[in-house]
Amino acid sequence: MFGDTTLTLFSYPLDYELTEGEEYIDSTLIGNDFTWLYTRVPVGYSSPIREYEVIEQLYLPMTVEENKMQGIKSQKASSSISNDWWDMLENKSLDLTGNSNSAQKIQKAPNRWIPKATIRVRDNITNTYVPLQGVEVRARWWFNWEKGFTDVNGKATMSGSFDGKLNWSIVWDSHDWDIRSGYYGQAFYNGPNGSRSDWNLDIEIGGKSFVYGHIHRACFNYWNNIIGLKKPFDDNFWKQKIKIAVYDKAGRSYFGSFNRWLLGSPLAIYQLENDGSPRSAARIYNTTIHELAHVSHWDMDQSDFYKADDRVVESYAVGVAYVFSAQVYSAGQIPFGNWQDVEFRDLTGHFESKYTPLVVDLMDNFNQRFLGNTYPNDNVSGYTIAQIETAMKGAKTLEKWRDNLRDNYDNPTENHLDELFNNYINWR
Numbered sequence: 001m002f003g004d005t006t007l008t009l010f011s012y013p014l015d016y017e018l019t020e021g022e023e024y025i026d027s028t029l030i031g032n033d034f035t036w037l038y039t040r041v042p043v044g045y046s047s048p049i050r051e052y053e054v055i056e057q058l059y060l061p062m063t064v065e066e067n068k069m070q071g072i073k074s075q076k077a078s079s080s081i082s083n084d085w086w087d088m089l090e091n092k093s094l095d096l097t098g099n100s101n102s103a104q105k106i107q108k109a110p111n112r113w114i115p116k117a118t119i120r121v122r123d124n125i126t127n128t129y130v131p132l133q134g135v136e137v138r139a140r141w142w143f144n145w146e147k148g149f150t151d152v153n154g155k156a157t158m159s160g161s162f163d164g165k166l167n168w169s170i171v172w173d174s175h176d177w178d179i180r181s182g183y184y185g186q187a188f189y190n191g192p193n194g195s196r197s198d199w200n201l202d203i204e205i206g207g208k209s210f211v212y213g214h215i216h217r218a219c220f221n222y223w224n225n226i227i228g229l230k231k232p233f234d235d236n237f238w239k240q241k242i243k244i245a246v247y248d249k250a251g252r253s254y255f256g257s258f259n260r261w262l263l264g265s266p267l268a269i270y271q272l273e274n275d276g277s278p279r280s281a282a283r284i285y286n287t288t289i290h291e292l293a294h295v296s297h298w299d300m301d302q303s304d305f306y307k308a309d310d311r312v313v314e315s316y317a318v319g320v321a322y323v324f325s326a327q328v329y330s331a332g333q334i335p336f337g338n339w340q341d342v343e344f345r346d347l348t349g350h351f352e353s354k355y356t357p358l359v360v361d362l363m364d365n366f367n368q369r370f371l372g373n374t375y376p377n378d379n380v381s382g383y384t385i386a387q388i389e390t391a392m393k394g395a396k397t398l399e400k401w402r403d404n405l406r407d408n409y410d411n412p413t414e415n416h417l418d419e420l421f422n423n424y425i426n427w428r
């Protein structure tokens with residue numbers, strides 16, 4: 001069903017008035033591991049799945065653009081029906097189905113308008129509002145809707161016009177990734193109801209939407225290749241996407257098993273720190289990139305990924321998260337950004353013998369041995385993150401990764417690769 005790109009799916013009933021925010025709980029589904037989806041289909045639609053229910057037969061006069069009105073007008077002229085009559089007909093059908101009240105009557109307005117929305121999320125580390133690009137925004141009135149995707153300024157223009165008021169919403173879903181509230185539920189933001197104006201949303205820290213916004217930003221930047229890496233995952237054949245579960249509690253984010261790929265969420269992000277405070281924008285961004293780097297590594301070679309040395313797997317994700325974070329944060333703002341401060345004893349302690357500065361060292365030109373003999377000796381510099389990614393293909397061990405770097409690239413510091421890798425091969 002998700003493969004049918006003509007369907008616009010909603011995770012709540014279309015005649016249900018939601019309050020603003022991200023919560024819709026169907027009490028009949030508590031304890032179940034699935035959710036209902038709602039949409040409108042034309043007469044004669046052939047469903048790709050058998051498990052569906054027709055809730056209501058509807059007559060819907062479709063809204064059309066002004067410049068497409070000519071054909072409609074001539075049809076109407078031939079049957080002598082004015083625009084007013086169409087509106088009256090729609091209002092009457094709402095009456096007949098018991099769905100009419102003064103607040104929900106179709107408004108007869110002579111001037112159609114094309115709604116626009118601007119979506120930004122607070123960054124509590126840089127103290128700015130960040131425009132979100134690539135967000136799907138929907139404007140809906142009753143069973144008619146239009147949508148648009150935000151541009152680099154966070155602005156979305158709806159695909160068609162409306163006669164009067166409408167309900168705004170965001171669905172945190174895209175071609176390549178899908179953000180979820182918990183393990184199964186679609187993440188969404190329900191905006192103003194009955195709005196007659198453009199929508200400007202600034203998402204503040206403290207709720208799930210803040211987490212959704214920063215996860216979206218991380219996904220958008222990774223899939224749009226801002227630092228020259230391959231996409232984490234790209235499946236045009238099965239049209240699967242990476243599902244990212246957001247939990248509104250404390251916990252350790254992870255990239256887990258793909259065994260339940262089709263239903264579940266292999267990637268989990270937690271909203272809170274262990275002390276119960278909200279995770280910062282930079283933490284959510286950095287963590288999401290770190291987990292997506294695992295997805296990308298898995299996607300490169302699934303068998304190699306599961307057999308690879310933990311130090312390869314985690315050092316790579318650390319490096320990718322560092323480079324992406326450095327695009328949007330200053331050095332001091334990057335979470336766990338002080339990799340040059342890490343001593344050997346920290347590697348076996350706090351960093352669990354697997355999170356290392358190796359990838360950062362391959363790129364930087366700071367030798368932390370300068371700080372003392374308890375620090376790694378790093379005389380390598382100038383490798384790009386894209387070279388490091390490519391060299392990881394076929395490398396399940398640190399030694400093979402090192403050899404691929406030396407064999408595949410010319411780098412003036414490559415004679416120091418043994419020395420650098422030995423810091424991390426031999427410390428334990």
Ligand SMILES: [Ca+2]
Pocket residue numbers: 360361362363364365366367378379380381
């Ligand atoms: Ca270096």
Ligand SMILES: [Ca+2]
Pocket residue numbers: 340360361364365366367368378
């Ligand atoms: Ca270094």
Ligand SMILES: [Ca+2]
Pocket residue numbers: 405406407408409410411414
């Ligand atoms: Ca070489």
